[in-house]
Amino acid sequence: MLKVKNLKAGIEDSQILKGINLEVNAGEVHAIMGPNGSGKSTLASVIAGKEEYEVVEGNIDFEGDDLLELSPEERAQKGVFLSFQYPVEIPGISVSNFIKTSISEQRKATGMKPMTTKDLLKMMRDKMELLNIKNGYLSRNMNEGFSGGEKKRNEIFQMAMLEPKLSILDETDSGLDIDALRIVANGVNKLKNKNNATIVITHYQRLLDYIVPDFVHVLHNGRIIKSGGKKLALELEEKGYDWITKEADNKWDKLKI
Amino acid sequence: MSISGFSEFESNTNDSILNLNKSLSQNGFTISIDKNTVVESPIEILFISTTETNFSQYRNLISIAENAEVKFVERIQNLNNSSSFVNNFTRINCDKNTKIEYNKIQNNTSESQLIDTVNVYQEQDSTCDINTLIFGGSFTRNNLNFEQNGFNCESNMNGVSVLDNNQLADNHTFVDHKSANCRSNEMYKGIYLDNSKGVFNGKIMVRPDAQKIDAFQSNNNLLLSENSSIDSKPQLEIYADDVKCSHGCTIGQLDDDALFYMRSRGIGIEEAKAVLTYAFASEAIENISVDQVKLLSKKLLAQKLNVELDFSV
Ligand SMILES: Nc1ncnc2c1ncn2[C@@H]1O[C@H](COP(=O)(O)OP(=O)(O)OP(=O)(O)O)[C@@H](O)[C@H]1O
Ligand SMILES: [Mg+2]
Numbered sequence: 042m043l044k045v046k047n048l049k050a051g052i053e054d055s056q057i058l059k060g061i062n063l064e065v066n067a068g069e070v071h072a073i074m075g076p077n078g079s080g081k082s083t084l085a086s087v088i089a090g091k092e093e094y095e096v097v098e099g100n101i102d103f104e105g106d107d108l109l110e111l112s113p114e115e116r117a118q119k120g121v122f123l124s125f126q127y128p129v130e131i132p133g134i135s136v137s138n139f140i141k142t143s144i145s146e147q148r149k150a151t152g153m154k155p156m157t158t159k160d161l162l163k164m165m166r167d168k169m170e171l172l173n174i175k176n177g178y179l180s181r182n183m184n185e186g187f188s189g190g191e192k193k194r195n196e197i198f199q200m201a202m203l204e205p206k207l208s209i210l211d212e213t214d215s216g217l218d219i220d221a222l223r224i225v226a227n228g229v230n231k232l233k234n235k236n237n238a239t240i241v242i243t244h245y246q247r248l249l250d251y252i253v254p255d256f257v258h259v260l261h262n263g264r265i266i267k268s269g270g271k272k273l274a275l276e277l278e279e280k281g282y283d284w285i286t287k288e289a290d291n292k293w294d295k296l297k298i
Numbered sequence: 299m300s301i302s303g304f305s306e307f308e309s310n311t312n313d314s315i316l317n318l319n320k321s322l323s324q325n326g327f328t329i330s331i332d333k334n335t336v337v338e339s340p341i342e343i344l345f346i347s348t349t350e351t352n353f354s355q356y357r358n359l360i361s362i363a364e365n366a367e368v369k370f371v372e373r374i375q376n377l378n379n380s381s382s383f384v385n386n387f388t389r390i391n392c393d394k395n396t397k398i399e400y401n402k403i404q405n406n407t408s409e410s411q412l413i414d415t416v417n418v419y420q421e422q423d424s425t426c427d428i429n430t431l432i433f434g435g436s437f438t439r440n441n442l443n444f445e446q447n448g449f450n451c452e453s454n455m456n457g458v459s460v461l462d463n464n465q466l467a468d469n470h471t472f473v474d475h476k477s478a479n480c481r482s483n484e485m486y487k488g489i490y491l492d493n494s495k496g497v498f499n500g501k502i503m504v505r506p507d508a509q510k511i512d513a514f515q516s517n518n519n520l521l522l523s524e525n526s527s528i529d530s531k532p533q534l535e536i537y538a539d540d541v542k543c544s545h546g547c548t549i550g551q552l553d554d555d556a557l558f559y560m561r562s563r564g565i566g567i568e569e570a571k572a573v574l575t576y577a578f579a580s581e582a583i584e585n586i587s588v589d590q591v592k593l594l595s596k597k598l599l600a601q602k603l604n605v606e607l608d609f610s611v
Binding site: 090091093112116117128129130132134142143150199 | 565570581
């Protein structure tokens, strides 16, 4: 589904991603972990199409399309979804209007006929139930005054409504209380099937207890320095990052890169 | 309630435009709302001109007696494409404990010029809202003057200007806080495309005896093209000491993070810009209580931005 090859990207003269290789297939869950500032969110943003990052080398293939040639909206319309680490507040637009606009734009772009208001409302209600979201929420302004946890839940609500092929969840667990974490994780699991894939970016094993990854990658200083199965996350939880980051730093030092 | 045509009344002024209005005007309306009357549906006022090169002075008087409530929607429309100049003056007398909302939809043809002045005289416990929505016209100047003559008056102004091409719109407001325990709120939003230009001048005067005044003023602007511009000028003259007064002015572009957020949800860039622009203005629009006016302004905004905005859910 997603093939990231030797991706190098950054801003102006500082390089943040220094050659990322990552392959994600349908039906898989990948976890990306790594110290603060290692480039996790940057990678997510580049996949989603944020223009402030300049890609200097490498490519991203998504189901045969060269993602880097597409605008952010075209990527979304093809099924890429990013749950933001810091969701943006949009005063003046209600959650329901926002989602309605988003769904109708996506359907228009993919040649589907528009959803009736009735169907849309029903779908919203179903997904709200799935995520245990209270009534009254739809008429609030998008993320405005939402608590940290509410914002994250709102991201997953949008994901549930849009049914993307590839979901990238950037620290969706941060800000969620224990109950909310379980509810949101269960929601994500229910949305999972053999045709879609999920990348979870997280610092904590806690989330991975619920959303069990097939692969775990450690990002450090713009590179994936270690990949493994779900056990790797447990090992990191226990030992921290030092043992692999030191090794990696030595290696890159020796290569003088 | 009584509605009739033009009547003569005094306007003490040394403003030459108002003097012109006084000496030439033969058209306008006179509306009186009786004591204790709540007028349920809004009164719509339409000024229509059909003549070639229209040069009109309208002079209007609204008197609202004690405990009455009323809402208005006003439009000034030129029905042909020839040039037009309208000098409109309205005096509103708000007696004790009255409530009035006056909505101005200024969407005239591109050859039209308008100078519009409203003088509001408020007595104790009265609330007067004036909402000014500017979409059309080549030149528009609005003067809103409020005089608060009793305790516990409230004067609210909301303005939305959405201008393109070479349009120019100028909002001058003046609140004269002459009495204690009163409030004024001003929220003006401007959206400027192409070569359009906006002016906002908000004067607040708090007289020596007018203690415990809350006066709030904001003027936020979006410049959506390189060649558009805005001059924003607050003018505060405060002679009392127990006063809360704030003013703020912002001039900016659309927020890139918000734009990316929307696009990442599959919303095309033009639509995303329009939605954000609408969102920017909506705070002021939401203060309007007449649903049809709200809807119309959403529609006109979408039209100006060349997108379909569907806000029915
Ligand atoms: N727009 C930007 N301007 C300047 N520096 C940036 C920008 N975006 C990212 N960076 C820098 O790039 C590095 C990687 O940032 P990124 O947000 O991708 O880290 P992260 O792995 O997601 O960290 P965290 O775990 O704290 O979320 C950081 O040093 C950050 O300061
Ligand atoms: Mg991050």
